[in-house]
Amino acid sequence: MAQADTQISDKQLYLDDLVVGQRFTSRAHVVDATEIKAFARQFDPQPFHLDEETAKRAFFGELVASGWHTAAITMRLLVETGLPLAGGIIAAAREASWPKPTRPGDTLTVTSEIEEIMPSRSRRDRGTLKVRSKTRNQRDEIVQVLLAKLIVPRRVERP
C-alpha cells in the first residue's frame, strides 16, 4: 500500500512513527563531470570514470560516474533531506545495483519506501527497518536501487 510522499521536515522519526508503504523523496542533486573525475581519482581510478577521451574507448563508451559515487551522492541526499530518522541512518546491511550509469549533467533524486518494520525482540529501545531507495535521473531512469536494513530507535516510555 503505497502512500503519498511524506513531506520533508525537521521531524526526527522513530520506528513507531513509520508505516509500511510510507515514502520519502529527497531534494535533487546535479552531478557534473568535475565531481565525477574527482571522486574517481580518489576512489575508483578507472579510465571510464576519469577522462572523456579515454572513456570513449573503454567499456561504457563515455564518461560515467563510479557506482560508489552514485551510492555516496545517494547517501548524502538521504542524510540531508531524504530519510529523517531519529539517531541517523545506520545500516546493518545493504544491497545495491546500478541498472544504468550516472552521466555528467544528470539530476539525481532519491525516493525511499518503507518495506518492513521489525521491532527488536531483545532490545525494546530499537528495531530494524527495511527501506528500498531508488535513485533516478531527470529522465526518470533508475540509476541505483538500494535495499538497506537500518537500525532505528523506538520511542521508549520512561517509567
Place this chain on the structure above:
Amino acid sequence: MAQADTQISDKQLYLDDLVVGQRFTSRAHVVDATEIKAFARQFDPQPFHLDEETAKRAFFGELVASGWHTAAITMRLLVETGLPLAGGIIAAAREASWPKPTRPGDTLTVTSEIEEIMPSRSRRDRGTLKVRSKTRNQRDEIVQVLLAKLIVPRRVERP
C-alpha cells in the same frame, strides 16, 4: 577449493584465466581521522562520522568511518592492486555488509575470492564473475563483506 593467494602483477586477467577458489590480496591502506571526516563532510554528514566529541554521545560511541567510505577505500584497493581484471572492475550488482565499523588508525586489506565463473550465452566476448571481497583491519576483523557480480571480457580468438 581455495588456492594460494595470487601474486599481484601487472597482468590483466581475462575470464578464461580465472578459476573458482582463486584468491587475490590487495596492498594495505591506513585510514586516518582526517580522511574519515573529509569523506563524511562530503557524503555522509552524520555526528558519528564527523567529530570525536559528538561521536561519543552518538550511536557508535566513538568516531567511525561511513560504511560508504569503507566501500570506497575497498574499491580503490581493488582497482589499484586487488583484482587485476582486463577491462577493469565493472559491477552489475553488489551486496555489502559491515560487520564492524572502520576506526581511525585501522589498516585495511582486501582479500577477494572467485566464487563463480559464468561465460555469457549470448556474447562470446564476455562473461560474469562472482567475487567475494572481505576487507579486514589489522586485528584480522572483517569490516566489510562485498559480494559483486562483475562483467569480465573473454579472450576472443580472431578468425
